[in-house]
Amino acid sequence: MEDATDDVNQAIAGELQLMDPHVRASRHRAAQLLDPEFVEVGGSGRRWTYEAMLAELPEHPGSSVDGVRYEPSEISGVRLAPGLVHLTFETTLGERRTRHSSIWRLRDRATGWRMYYHQATRVPLGVD
Template sequence: MQDLLLLLQGLEVELHHPGTRCSPSRLDALLHPQFHEIGRSGRAYDRETVLGFLATLSEHPPVVSEGFEVALLAPQVALLTYRSAHRQADGTLHLHTHRSSVWVQDGGEWRLRYHQGTPASSN
């Protein structure tokens, strides 16, 4: 299970930096065709909207993430949970968020099927 945790954590963190680590083709490969997201704002986003938004980002605050845990929901379905925050220029963290991602193994590769962010306290 530790190997799966490290693999999915790496894929998730890769998505935190789409402008520097993820090309459009890599984003296309990581997001499942039926990807859906509920943002920390409560708004729902489909795959095309997220791909379009990520393609426009050139810079954004670094994301700090911690507390990753994984649970196997079915043989090829895993739930990854963790906390994240954005680091501001002065080093302080803001936009603390609880995150949940459902990853599915599709054709031997893990792809993000569903993601949700929920506002969290700073502690």
């Protein structure tokens, strides 16, 4: 039986890689971490698809090695089923704080864990 903790740790590792400016700036590296059926509902409310995200990610905040970087906190996860992990966490990017929820899935060991769904919600100033 696969270890649930190991699955969660692998999903967390993938999530942290997606916050790395070098990965965000590389379509090839980001594509290895996003599921082909990826969907995101961003903090702005915009719906992103796999192709749209890969096309625009290098221009997003947090994608420049010389700019502000994502600072994650309170990252935790749970295995929902074999090959399916749900993560929750917060990030700060400069002055902006955001809460996140993502689902990672493992289709096969050859391609590894990939982000299937992501939801971001901006936290207004003064909200705990």
